[in-house]
Amino acid sequence: MNVIISTAIISDNIQGALALSVFDFIACFFVLWGISFFIRGISYFDEKYPSTPDGTTSKGE
Amino acid sequence: MDIIRMIQAMGSGTGIANFTPANIIMLSFGVLFIWFGIKKKYEPFLLVPLGIGCILVNIPGTGLDAPGGLLYFNYQGITHVIYPPLIFLGVGAMTDFGPLIANPSTILLGAAAHLGIFIALVGASILGFHINEACAIGIIGGADGPMAIYVATKLAPHLLGPIAVAAYSYMALLPLIQPPIMKLLVPLEERKIAMEKMKPVSRRAKIVFPVVMIFVVLILLPPIAPLISCLMLGNLIRECGVMERVSATIGGPFLDIITTFIAIAIGTTMSATNFANMETLKIVILGLIAFCTGSASGVLWARFMCWMSKGKINPLIGSAGIAAVPMAARVSHNVGLLYNKRNYLIMHAMGPNLAGVLGTAVAGGIMLTLLGVKL
Numbered sequence: 001m002n003v004i005i006s007t008a009i010i011s012d013n014i015q016g017a018l019a020l021s022v023f024d025f026i027a028c029f030f031v032l033w034g035i036s037f038f039i040r041g042i043s044y045f046d047e048k049y050p051s052t053p054d055g056t057t058s059k060g061e
Numbered sequence: 062m063d064i065i066r067m068i069q070a071m072g073s074g075t076g077i078a079n080f081t082p083a084n085i086i087m088l089s090f091g092v093l094f095i096w097f098g099i100k101k102k103y104e105p106f107l108l109v110p111l112g113i114g115c116i117l118v119n120i121p122g123t124g125l126d127a128p129g130g131l132l133y134f135n136y137q138g139i140t141h142v143i144y145p146p147l148i149f150l151g152v153g154a155m156t157d158f159g160p161l162i163a164n165p166s167t168i169l170l171g172a173a174a175h176l177g178i179f180i181a182l183v184g185a186s187i188l189g190f191h192i193n194e195a196c197a198i199g200i201i202g203g204a205d206g207p208m209a210i211y212v213a214t215k216l217a218p219h220l221l222g223p224i225a226v227a228a229y230s231y232m233a234l235l236p237l238i239q240p241p242i243m244k245l246l247v248p249l250e251e252r253k254i255a256m257e258k259m260k261p262v263s264r265r266a267k268i269v270f271p272v273v274m275i276f277v278v279l280i281l282l283p284p285i286a287p288l289i290s291c292l293m294l295g296n297l298i299r300e301c302g303v304m305e306r307v308s309a310t311i312g313g314p315f316l317d318i319i320t321t322f323i324a325i326a327i328g329t330t331m332s333a334t335n336f337a338n339m340e341t342l343k344i345v346i347l348g349l350i351a352f353c354t355g356s357a358s359g360v361l362w363a364r365f366m367c368w369m370s371k372g373k374i375n376p377l378i379g380s381a382g383i384a385a386v387p388m389a390a391r392v393s394h395n396v397g398l399l400y401n402k403r404n405y406l407i408m409h410a411m412g413p414n415l416a417g418v419l420g421t422a423v424a425g426g427i428m429l430t431l432l433g434v435k436l
Contacts, residue, residue, distance in 0.1 A: 009431055010192055017186030017195055021179035024427045029172040031281060031423045032416060036165040038277055039270070043162060046266040 079121035083333035090331065091115030097233070104233035104388065110321045111229060114328020125329075132329045135322055139221065142214050144323040145207030146291040151316025152386060152418075153295025154308050158270055159262040160412040166366070167378070167409075171416025173362030174382025175424050177202030177355025181347045188343050193217050196428045198344055201228045202351025203421030204235075205384035206323070211288060212425045215434050222330025223341040227348035229327055232385040238349075239356050239380050239392045246360045247376045251367060252400040254375040256409045267300040278419070282426030284434060289422055356380040359413065381410040384417035 010016045072078055094112030098105035118126050125132040138144040161168065182199030190198060197217040200209050201224060209228035213221045231238060244252075271293035278289045299308045335341075363379025377397045381389040390410035397406040 009433065012192040014183070014186050016192055017183050020192070020196070020428070020431060021182050021199075023431070024424055025172075025176065025179050027427050028175055028420055028424045029169070031427075032168045032172045032420055035274070035277060035419065036168040038273055039162055039165040039168070042266050042269050042273060043165075043262075046263050046269075051263060051265045 074122070076121045076123070081121075081333060083337040084119045084121060087119040087331055087333045087336060088116055091119065091328070094230075094328075103236060106317065106320050107229055107233045107324050110324035111226075111233075111328040114325040115331040116328075117325075118329045118332045126332065132325070136326045136329055138322060139210055139225070139326045140214070140218075142211060142287065144319055144326070145211045146287045147319045148207045148316065148323060149288045149292040150295040151311050151319060153271070153292040153297075153312075154299045155312030155316060156296060156299070156386065156415065157267075157411070158296060158415055159267060160259060160408050161415045162262045162266055162270055163259040164409070164412050167412035168416040168419070170359055170362055170366070170379050170382035170413035171384075171418075171420035172382075174355045174359030174379065174413070174417055175203060175420050176358035177351035177353070177383070178421075178424055180354045181351035184347050184350060185343075188347070190343075191217075193432060194220055196432065197224055198347050199351065200224075200421065200425055200428070201231070201344075201348040202355045203384050203417070203424060204228070204232055204352060204355070204389065205418060205421040206232060208288060208384070208421045208425050210323075211285075212428065215284075215429055216432065220340075220344065222327070222335050223344040224348075225327040226331055226336075227345050229324065231348055231352045232388060235352075235385055235388045235392050236395070238352055239389070240396050242353060242356045243360055243377055243380050243393075243396050246357060247364065249400065251364065251372075251376050252397065253404070254367070254372060255401060255404045256375050256378075256406065257373065259408060264300065264302065268297065271296040271300070274419075278422070278426075282423060282430065284429035285422045285426040292418070352383070355383045359383060363413075375404070375406055375409070378406055378410040378413055381414040382417045382420070384414070384421045386414050386418055387411065389417070390414040 091112040098108030178199045185195035185198040193216040197213040200212045213224040359379035359382035363376040367374045393410035394407040
């Protein structure tokens with residue numbers, strides 16, 4: 001049996017597909033761009049508080 | 062007289078009596094997959110079991126894929142979305158996210174290379190597919206097999222077979238699909254660009270990364286929790302440094318076994334009755350368009366980044382923005398080597414390649430959210 005789950009917001013036509021595509025592509029770009037800032041944040045803190053060989057930070061924490 | 066009837070009964074009980082032309086066509090596809098896997102060495106881990114699954118299901122009368130049959134039980138791993146998260150667990154355990162952490166700007170290549178998803182989505186809608194089906198077909202362009210299976214299971218379970226076959230077949234055939242596109246779009250001089258050595262990434266940053274990603278991605282997009290949580294769990298097991306044996310097992314033999322099971326299960330969807338129709342042909346063509354346009358858009362975005370960085374980025378790494386890990390990165394590396402024997406692009410290409418995994422997950426998660434899928 002073919003089960004189609006609810007389509008709440010997007011209409012089932014070419015306009016709906018186009019709108020979903022454009023929104024998803026732009027949103028995907030911004031989400032990944034946002035993730036890149038989290039990654040930069042990790043690198044920033046890692047460089048600011050470098051860890052010593054025994055696993056503690058440079059401030060001895 | 063009885064002997065003749067016995068011979069007739071034996072004859073009608075064999076597979077030979079029940080073969081149809083469609084069975085023979087599908088069997089030849091199975092043999093072709095095995096040939097590509099063994100002779101051409103195109104991802105044999107995928108193509109050999111895929112071909113075997115295809116052959117097993119197209120020999121009439123075995124009942125292997127009927128309820129209670131061996132292949133039927135194996136297929137439940139896909140139906141109940143068990144295999145895709147397990148594959149992601151293994152991929153996480155064998156993946157070093159260092160290149161992405163070292164060069165986070167390449168994450169945008171993972172987004173750019175997903176244009177193919179949306180071109181295929183609109184194309185599927187034009188060809189008359191329902192919006193849910195069109196989304197499931199479009200995600201083939203992400204070149205992420207487990208994600209394609211996951212989205213198809215949620216949005217269009219009746220199309221799971223052709224979608225999974227298209228996704229995995231094109232992933233395995235990337236060494237054939239991508240190089241002509243790369244050569245067409247990247248000028249010779251840019252193909253030779255040698256990229257600078259990446260800065261080292263500390264073990265602590267590699268440990269923090271999966272934990273932060275679990276928080277960020279799952280809070281933003283809960284529908285993809287099963288896949289991203291397993292990917293990051295696998296990666297944390299790898300990077301934490303205190304679970305070497307588990308990490309080696311999950312990223313090695315465990316991943317190989319699950320890949321074999323999932324490939325056989327996908328092969329079993331290639332029965333003549335499921336496959337010999339126009340719908341499948343449309344999906345296969347749309348999948349190819351998605352792969353080609355995705356690779357092209359990744360390369361073009363990488364050329365833009367090359368221009369922005371004044372020639373520090375080799376545009377060949379752009380095609381790795383589609384998710385197929387690590388095949389797409391390997392293709393970028395191999396094409397780069399053709400033009401500069403001392404140019405090792407593999408680690409640079411792994412950044413966009415891993416971004417592609419996240420990008421496909423994000424694109425799929427947004428689709429599931431907007432289509433109101435209840436998990």
